[in-house]
Amino acid sequence: MFKSCWKPLALSILALSLLSACGEKNTQNSSASNTTASGAAVSGPTVSVNTARGEMNVPENPSKVVVFDMATLDDLQALKVPVTGAPKKVLVPYLQQTLETVNNTGTLFEPDMEALNALKPQLIIIAGRTAPKYDELAALAPTMDMTDSGQDLIGDGMKMLDTYGKLFKKEAEAKKLHDDIQNLLAETQQVAKGKGTGLILMVNAGKLSAFGPSSRFGWIHTQVGVPAADTNIPASPHGQSVSFEYVQKTNPDWIFVIDRTAAIGEEGKTAQAVLNNDLVRQSKAWKENHIVYLSSASYLAAGGVQQMKTDLTNIKAAFTH
Amino acid sequence: MPSPRSGARFLGVLGILLIIASILFMTYGVKGSWDFVLQLRGKKLLMLLTVAYAVGVSTLLFQTLTHNPILTPGLLGYDSLYLLLQTLTLFIFGAVGYASIGAFTKFTIEAPLMMAASLLLFRTLTRNSNGDLARLILTGTIFGVMFRSFNSLLQRLIDPTLFTVAQTSYFAQFTSVNVSMLMIGITVMLISTIWIWRMRYQLDVMMLGRNASIALGINYPRLSRNILLWIALLVSVSTALVGPVSFFGLLICALVNACTPSMTHRLRIPAAFLMAALILVCGQLIFEHVLGMQGVLSVVIEFCGGLVFLWLALKRQS
Amino acid sequence: MFRSSQINAINILLLPLLLIISISIGAAAFHWSDVFSNSDTRSLLIYSRLPRSLAIILTGATLAVAGMVLQIVLRNRFLEPNMVGATQSAALGILLVSIWFPQATQLAKMSCASIVALLGMTLFLFLFRRLPPHRQMMIPLIGIIYGSIIEALVNFIGVETNTLQLLAVWFAGDFSAVLAGRYELLWLTGLMALVIYFLADRLTIAGLGQNISTSLGINYAQMMWISLITVAMITAIVVVTVGQIPFIGLVVPNIVSRLAGDRLRQNLPSVALMGANALLVCDIIGRIIDPPYEIPVSLIFGIVGTMIFLYLLFRKPTVHAT
Numbered sequence: 001m002f003k004s005c006w007k008p009l010a011l012s013i014l015a016l017s018l019l020s021a022c023g024e025k026n027t028q029n030s031s032a033s034n035t036t037a038s039g040a041a042v043s044g045p046t047v048s049v050n051t052a053r054g055e056m057n058v059p060e061n062p063s064k065v066v067v068f069d070m071a072t073l074d075d076l077q078a079l080k081v082p083v084t085g086a087p088k089k090v091l092v093p094y095l096q097q098t099l100e101t102v103n104n105t106g107t108l109f110e111p112d113m114e115a116l117n118a119l120k121p122q123l124i125i126i127a128g129r130t131a132p133k134y135d136e137l138a139a140l141a142p143t144m145d146m147t148d149s150g151q152d153l154i155g156d157g158m159k160m161l162d163t164y165g166k167l168f169k170k171e172a173e174a175k176k177l178h179d180d181i182q183n184l185l186a187e188t189q190q191v192a193k194g195k196g197t198g199l200i201l202m203v204n205a206g207k208l209s210a211f212g213p214s215s216r217f218g219w220i221h222t223q224v225g226v227p228a229a230d231t232n233i234p235a236s237p238h239g240q241s242v243s244f245e246y247v248q249k250t251n252p253d254w255i256f257v258i259d260r261t262a263a264i265g266e267e268g269k270t271a272q273a274v275l276n277n278d279l280v281r282q283s284k285a286w287k288e289n290h291i292v293y294l295s296s297a298s299y300l301a302a303g304g305v306q307q308m309k310t311d312l313t314n315i316k317a318a319f320t321h
Numbered sequence: 322m323p324s325p326r327s328g329a330r331f332l333g334v335l336g337i338l339l340i341i342a343s344i345l346f347m348t349y350g351v352k353g354s355w356d357f358v359l360q361l362r363g364k365k366l367l368m369l370l371t372v373a374y375a376v377g378v379s380t381l382l383f384q385t386l387t388h389n390p391i392l393t394p395g396l397l398g399y400d401s402l403y404l405l406l407q408t409l410t411l412f413i414f415g416a417v418g419y420a421s422i423g424a425f426t427k428f429t430i431e432a433p434l435m436m437a438a439s440l441l442l443f444r445t446l447t448r449n450s451n452g453d454l455a456r457l458i459l460t461g462t463i464f465g466v467m468f469r470s471f472n473s474l475l476q477r478l479i480d481p482t483l484f485t486v487a488q489t490s491y492f493a494q495f496t497s498v499n500v501s502m503l504m505i506g507i508t509v510m511l512i513s514t515i516w517i518w519r520m521r522y523q524l525d526v527m528m529l530g531r532n533a534s535i536a537l538g539i540n541y542p543r544l545s546r547n548i549l550l551w552i553a554l555l556v557s558v559s560t561a562l563v564g565p566v567s568f569f570g571l572l573i574c575a576l577v578n579a580c581t582p583s584m585t586h587r588l589r590i591p592a593a594f595l596m597a598a599l600i601l602v603c604g605q606l607i608f609e610h611v612l613g614m615q616g617v618l619s620v621v622i623e624f625c626g627g628l629v630f631l632w633l634a635l636k637r638q639s
Numbered sequence: 640m641f642r643s644s645q646i647n648a649i650n651i652l653l654l655p656l657l658l659i660i661s662i663s664i665g666a667a668a669f670h671w672s673d674v675f676s677n678s679d680t681r682s683l684l685i686y687s688r689l690p691r692s693l694a695i696i697l698t699g700a701t702l703a704v705a706g707m708v709l710q711i712v713l714r715n716r717f718l719e720p721n722m723v724g725a726t727q728s729a730a731l732g733i734l735l736v737s738i739w740f741p742q743a744t745q746l747a748k749m750s751c752a753s754i755v756a757l758l759g760m761t762l763f764l765f766l767f768r769r770l771p772p773h774r775q776m777m778i779p780l781i782g783i784i785y786g787s788i789i790e791a792l793v794n795f796i797g798v799e800t801n802t803l804q805l806l807a808v809w810f811a812g813d814f815s816a817v818l819a820g821r822y823e824l825l826w827l828t829g830l831m832a833l834v835i836y837f838l839a840d841r842l843t844i845a846g847l848g849q850n851i852s853t854s855l856g857i858n859y860a861q862m863m864w865i866s867l868i869t870v871a872m873i874t875a876i877v878v879v880t881v882g883q884i885p886f887i888g889l890v891v892p893n894i895v896s897r898l899a900g901d902r903l904r905q906n907l908p909s910v911a912l913m914g915a916n917a918l919l920v921c922d923i924i925g926r927i928i929d930p931p932y933e934i935p936v937s938l939i940f941g942i943v944g945t946m947i948f949l950y951l952l953f954r955k956p957t958v959h960a961t
Binding site: 630 | 717774776783787792938941948949953
Binding site: 205207210240241248279282 | 666667679682687813815933934935
């Protein structure tokens, strides 16, 4: 049946297995050597930092930093650490002043290796979306992967902030910010206690998706301590498509809204118009005026210190009313 | 009958153009350390060449097999089929850590599946098209839509932690290189070259049609099945490397058929590869390095390829 | 061979049944017994369940009718708004309005989408004119490719303006957001379907070609434009309010004409009914796969519709009743 065909196929499979064996060995080698910064040699004083890939030594207080993570950009802006390069095309309004002055280094998913090569950064900081490119970036410069565990956004955010304080010799500033957030979180937990359940909704072109405790907005449930009105929502990255009836049925005491139409039109306004209907009006959240509009940057810069502050302040303000 | 010289000249011109384009691609606008950039762009260039080979040659073989200059595997839903199989394997083996196994193991599971499934698909298509070409393409296109819908449905039902792995776009991405997949691609490319080159005269005979080739002593059913298997393998390679490209192959083969001095495979197979490589390398050079627009090339290629298809289809009618 | 009256009888029986099922299913608690006693249940029915079901019925019926008109006027079995560039052009229209005038009303968006859809279809007609009409399969194929070229353009704009998520909403229709006060534009599509019903005989004659129409005293060009405008409006309204739903305009008329032959006026009610029922069934499926979350009806219909379409392609071609 496959007479003329099986030989080349068998050959190809043999050759492939050989090749891939080589290939896989190579990657193992490279990952083994990654615990210390590979690629560019680290000169001068180093500092040991905690990353998603374990402890590693990186240059202390590097002057040329390239960042592929909005939360990190947020932290560095708060700590007044200058950034040399970052993906420019990011729609986070409060980071624009920082982004205006940096060199463009591609996108979160596709770092522009050549721009990086030209910039010669002393340190590259990445997270989540850029994590698959770790090996390539680590070959260029010491690279820190600051992907959060996904279990404890605020706790991870604080750890990250402390790490940057240590790394850039801004311990005092970092500690102050850290304590601010700590207090804010404690206050928010305090005022949210016993105030009832919450539901996280994303509004996009008039349609709704719901996010649960295991999603990227789950910290509202897990850390602020607002019990989830519906505990079964799967952790889909785009949320679960739901109807307005669902909101009426889950009947949350609080609704947290992320408005995706903010890209075109006014933030908050359109989402409000979408939610303003008989079914949502029947929910306890609407009756009590308990709709909290999170800024559109909430999921782009989740875990950044300023973003945490903004969101927590928002939520706290809503709960103290 | 053109002289062999004109054929050699044709390939020579394409080859020289490709070399110029590649040199430009490797050297245009380099900043920073050269050896790093050369290594990086070298990898990309290899990837582009491999994809060019896979797409160009699979389309050419497909057109030989179906005796038709406006067909491409992508148009008949082959790419969507491969993507669906990827999601399916993930869906079925998801629990056993399928997401974390290497590209090679994945490919050795997916490619044979793809070969079997594409044999089935092709049989379904040809058996039911009653020799009507438009019906064949229409059926294939609809199959493609169906595979895509199934794919979306599966991805909605799939565990989201797996979903990030299976995330597929409708557009090819020519910017990032998966090295182990590239190794597989290059291996497939080299071995298929040997086989196709050995078969080049039989392929020429095949263009005469089924009855003529059987009369000339070709084992027609076996040859067509083998061609189909190679096509499936090449489509798997290109889709795994960059994603779905429906009209790219058509664009290339149309250009090759328009420019080639003769229709022999000895000439058109290298020409298809060179032409595809030339378009990809030039396109990527212009969009990535000159205009700084990443990820646009595939949309532009689809757009042009679609127009070429319309033009060819309308031309055939009148 | 069924008589169209028999088909209608079956569909008329099915419609209330499906309507009741559709009204019964949803995230919120709903019991028929409470409709008269409980005001919340009553308002749920009037505000959410009924509008959603009506929106589905209107969409299914009018998309099927739009597909049928295209098939009759352009004399091709395998056409629908998706395959003449109408849907994709409508999405292009809405996208452009949303980018330039984000504050535009639903009505303004719809008007713009209709105009662009009409332009898109007119361009397709230019291609269509160059094809001999007896090539049944070539025309829908050209249409699909034509549509995908426009879609590539739309996606390109979407990538450049960071609006891909909005496109996903328009290209994958679902009824999850339908409420009283948010779907009323769809009644306009019903109006269009009525217009088509009253012009049915003239449209059928126009479908026979320019010479025959003229000799029978029908203004051919006028009829062509009317049918294109109605199809463009139906498509645009559906895309604006719920998003695209593929294949319904293709599959339903084909099944009906298979069962009852080709007669626009007699079949129009059957086509509308069957379209409504088919979409109701698919939306119900989408609601019960993974409650209380929803699978978009366009996805369900994409699978069901393609399967039926493949069946239609595979069966022996029938002789056309002209």
